[in-house]
Amino acid sequence: xxxxxxxxxxxxxxxxxxxxxxxxxxxxxxxxxxxxxxxxxxxxxxxxxxxxxxxxxxxxxxxxxxxxxxxxxxxxxxxxxxxxxxxxxxxxxxxxxxxxxxxxxxxxxxxxxx
Amino acid sequence: xxxxxxxxxxxxxxxxxxxxxxxxxxxxxxxxxxxxxxxxxxxxxxxxxxxxxxxxxxxxxxxxxxxxxxxxxxxxxxxxxxxxxxxxxxxxxxxxxxxxxxxxxxxxxxxx
Numbered sequence: 140x141x142x143x144x145x146x147x148x149x150x151x152x153x154x155x156x157x158x159x160x161x162x163x164x165x166x167x168x169x170x171x172x173x174x175x176x177x178x179x180x181x182x183x184x185x186x187x188x189x190x191x192x193x194x195x196x197x198x199x200x201x202x203x204x205x206x207x208x209x210x211x212x213x214x215x216x217x218x219x220x221x222x223x224x225x226x227x228x229x230x231x232x233x234x235x236x237x238x239x240x241x242x243x244x245x246x247x248x249x250x251x252x253x
Numbered sequence: 254x255x256x257x258x259x260x261x262x263x264x265x266x267x268x269x270x271x272x273x274x275x276x277x278x279x280x281x282x283x284x285x286x287x288x289x290x291x292x293x294x295x296x297x298x299x300x301x302x303x304x305x306x307x308x309x310x311x312x313x314x315x316x317x318x319x320x321x322x323x324x325x326x327x328x329x330x331x332x333x334x335x336x337x338x339x340x341x342x343x344x345x346x347x348x349x350x351x352x353x354x355x356x357x358x359x360x361x362x363x364x365x
Contacts, residue, residue, distance in 0.1 A: 145295075172352050181257070181341065181355035182296075197352060229295055231352075241286070242353060244295040 142166065143245035145230050150250045152217075152224070160215045160248045162230035168243075170236040171213035175199060176227040176247075185228075188213055189236035217250065225252045257356035259342055264362040271329040273359045275342030278323060284345040285318065286353065287327045289338045296341065299327070329361075337363045 143164045152158045162171065170189050174182040184197030188207040202221025207213055213232075217224045229247045233240040256278045265271045277285070283304050288296040302309045302316045302325070309316045315328040329336055339360050343353040 143295075174352070179261070179357060181357045182353075183355075184352040187352050231296075241298055241301065243298065244288075246295040247293075249293075 143230060143232055143243060145228075145245040145248050147248060148246065150248055152250065152252050154252055155219045157216055157218050158250065160217065160228055160230075160250070162213045162215065162245060164211055164213075164232045164245075166232060166234075166243065167210070168232035168234050169210070170233045170240070171207070172231040172233075172242060173197075173203075173205065173213070173215045174229045174231065176229060182229060185215065187236075224250055226250060257342055257344055257354055259340075259356035259359045261357065262360045262362065264364060265332050266364045267332060267334060269332055271327075271332045271336065271361055273327045273329075273340050273342075273361065275325040275327075275356055276323055277325065277342070277344050277354075279344060279346055279354075280323070281346055282344040285316075285325050286341075286343040286345070287314075287316065288341040288343060288355075290341065290358070291338045299340075332361075332363055334363050334365075337361055 146161045172187045173185040176182050183199050185203050186205040188194040191210050194207050204216045227249050230245040231242040233242045258276045286301040287299040289299050290296050313330045317326045339358040341358045342356040
C-alpha cells in the first residue's frame, strides 16, 4: 500500500525535552511538508522540503528543526525552544514542489507537553 | 497578503444538501482545494479546481468558483452521517512551492 505514515499517533513529552516526530512516504514524492494544527485553527506551515538535502522554513519554524537525508523520510524535531508545542502535527507530500501538485496527508501525530 | 476565510460551523439535516463557503484574497491563486478531516485523523483530499474553471462536479460533490468575487463553495448532495467532519478550503499561490494556505475549517454537523 502506498501512502504516508506518521509515528507515533500520540506522544507525550515533559517540558524542556526535545522530541522527534517521524514521517515516511513510499509514494516517490519529491516534496514533503510539516504543518501544525491547533483547535479551531487552520493548518500552519512549519517547514518544507522540495528535494533531498534541502529544506526551507515555513511560517512558524521557530523552535522546530528538520532533516531530509532520504527522499522518503522527513522527521520533525520539536525542541525545548518551542514555547507552545502541544498541537496536532501533520505531514504531507506532493509529487513535485510545483504549484498545483496535490498534497497528500499522513494521519497525524498528537503531541502533548506535560 | 493571503487569507482564506470560512464559517466555523454548518448544521444540515440528513438527506439535505450542504453548502460550505470559502473566500480567499490572493488573486494569483492557481488551484483551490477542499479537504475533509474526520476526528483525530489526517486530511483527505476531496476535490480541487483550477482557477480558470467555474465548476467541477464529482459524484455528490460540486465545486463552484467565482473568481471575480474570490468565492469558492463546496456542495454535498444528499448529506449523510458519514459526511460529518471538518472541511478545509485551501489555496495554492501561483509560483508558490511552499505549501498551501488553509482556512480554519468548517465543522459540518448532520442532524437526523
